[in-house]
Amino acid sequence: MKLRTSSISTAWCMLIFAPWTSAFYLPGVAPTTYAKGDRVPLNVNRLTPDVGPGNPSLHSVFSFDYYHPAFRFCEPEGGAKHVSESLGSILFGDRILTSAYELRMLQDETCKAVCGEQKFDAEAAQFVNSRILEAYNLNWLVDGLPAAQLVVDPSTHTEFFIPGFLLGVEGEREDYLNNHVDIRIDYHEVSGNRFRVVGVEVEPSSRKNAKALSDGKADCADDATKLVLSETDDTPVTWTYSVTWRPSAQAWATRWDKYLHVIDPRIHWLSLINSTVIVIVLTGLVAAILLRVLRKDIARYNRLDRINLDDLSGTSAALDDGVQEDSGWKLVHGDVFRSPSRPLALSVFLGNGAQLFVMTGLTIAFALLGFLSPSNRGFLGTTAVLLYTLLGFVGGYVSARVYKTFGGELWTQNIILTPLLVPGIVFATFFVLNLFLWAKQSSGAVPFSTMLLIIGIWFAISVPLSAAGSWIGFKQPPFPAPVRTNQIPRQIPTPATYLRPIPSMLLAGILPFFAIFVELRFIMSSIWFSKVYYMFGFLFICYGLMVLTCAAVTILTIYFLLCSENYHWQWRAFFTAGASALYVFLNALIYWVRNVSLGGLAGNVLYLGYSALISFLFFILTGTIGFFASWAFVQRIYSSIKID
Secondary structure (H helix, E strand, C coil), X not given: CHHHHHHHHHHHHXXXXXXXXXXXXXXXXXXXXXXXXXEECEEECCEEECCECCECCECCCCCECXXXXXXXXXXXXCCCCECCCCHHHHHCCCCCEECCCCEECCCCEEEEECCCCEEECHHHHHHHHHHHXXXXXXXXXXXXXXXXXXXXXXXXXXXXXEECEECEEECCCCEEECCEEEEEEEEEEEECCEEEEEEEEEEEECCXXXXXXXXXXXXXXXXXXXXXXXXXXXXXXXXXXXXXXXXXXXXXXXCCHHHCCCCCCHHHHHHHHHHHHHHHHHHHHHHHHHHHHHHHHHHHHHHHHCCCCCCCCCCHHHHHCCCCCCCHHHHHCCCCXXXXXXXXXXXXXXXXXXXXXXXXXXXXXXXXXXXXXXCCCCHHHHHHHHHHHHCHHHHHHHHHHHHHHCCCCCHHHHHHHHHHHHHHHHHHHHHHHHHHHXXXXXXXXXXXXXXXHHHHHHHHHHHHHHHHHHHHHHXXXXXXXXXXXXXXXXXXXXXXXXXXXXXXXXXHHHHHHHCCHHHHHHHHHHHHCCCCCCCHHHHHHHHHHHHHHHHHHHHHXXXXXXXXXXXXXXXXHHHHHHCHHHHHXXXXXXXXXXXXXXXXXXXXXXXXXXXXHHHHHHHHHHHHHXXXXXXXXXXXXXXXXXXX
16 A cells, blocks of 8 residues: 555656656757758767776776877868867867768768778877777767767667767777777758758777778778787778768757656656655754744743743742743844854855855756757856856855844955855866876866966956945845844853764755755766766756755754754854765765776876865855755744843
8 A cells, every 4th residue: 555655656746747857958059951962060079988888887087189199080181170169068078179071961881981091009009908998988979969879778668879989899808999980870851952960870890801992982891800909019990981871750859859868767756756755854844843832932932021020939820831031042042143253254155155056046947948958068067157157246245245244344355255265266176186187188178278268257257246246235234133142142051962063964964965866976977977967857856855955954953053052053054054065075985986996096086176176066055055044044033032
């Protein structure tokens, strides 16, 4: 019976949320229509590491330019030219270039050589063989679509595409280089002699005896004899390909559907249901406190204020009310709105957290509505950077208004630190990690010119907007406290073990992490395995559940803290919700141990450095959510009681 009820609940959840969690997107770019014989561009992107067959571990985090000299790939006549890219595409390591592959609409090619014979010396062979062992993928783009391999989902038997294909195959004794590619392109006929590309499938193979002939033709031989790069002598290699055009009923507007397949969506639904249960339980606890305990406390306190306890000393009237003097959270009403220690640092963190909160919400909302199309490579990163820049006004305003409420007087430092401290920490960490990429000659290294562009955007747009927001924030009155603050702070009694800072933060911080940990795993796989993340419906719901969980768990912690007569709640609220970032980093460490096997120091430093950077931003975000939820809670309960 329980199983049946659970199944019915799951079915209802899927029915309600399915339209919002499916892979919805807008086309994003105008379609390109070709006539028969028109050249269809095949551009090449960086080589990225992946997991090989039978080896689930990632062995590298470095990507390489397609035309790295050691690969000996054929360049087009006149040299390869860069294809224009967005800021987000560059930041995420894309390096798109033209290629020597020639594709003509509806013109099949049985076997064609890309260029003449290439020689691999021992040094180049060692480099390429190492990349084959690390399961590097080639990434091509045909009319903006990734060249992909066709895979069948074992659970649903649905065919879908996985972008990229292996540079080579790791054999039992030797490693084989894939020097031949069968390209199968699906096209959709729009009208007479007008066609559009709607799918690109590739099948690589290793062919030792392939040879270039005259007029660009080639003898592709067969794949019975594999091509092995010798690490002692020179090895001749001929790059060949074949092209097959296949008619398809797939419309151009939905050509990405095969790339956006969700493998085993039950994992996402179970995570969503698990997170929803956590939120319901926590919200119920908060509601119980607000509607029962607090209402009873407030009514008792207000009733006692109408009774002259001196006249009723020793009588049953006072005893029936359960107290003869203030107790619990009301006892600290004269100290609860006292300015916290280091108000400048807290206000700066809160301003940047508010900026991150709005930026994250808007970015996920845009992606959910389909504006961040996968055809616009890097547009997600570009949108996030631009939104954070333009929302500098929000960060400056929140920081200044909070700092003024705290009674801070170092307003100049607040204006300067708000746009510089947190972004400066992020940029400095990013720059140091980028040095490791430069040292490894990785294509993932952000160019120095792009670094200068980011600094220009930062100081030309974000800093002035933040300063304007701070100026307006300081012009506004501070948020009023519902009760007066005593001149002399009261002594704080020794707290119970579970209310000490570290135990309470560790206990409370794990709950917001539970709301997102499944989607976090998919996001990490997307980052480290260079895959497209598109499940923004699930991410939007998980983000909302995480916000509610952060708010609820922090309110509960602060309520128990105030009941223990500890009025230092501001930093505690920030760290309680922010402690979930510790679990995000621990999750990254577990992922590092189980799914990543990086041999060198540089790869491990990059992985841990970027994981720490993501955890730091998550700490600022969740800490801000917890603080403002607690602030609203404290304002609400102390405005409901009468204080003489």
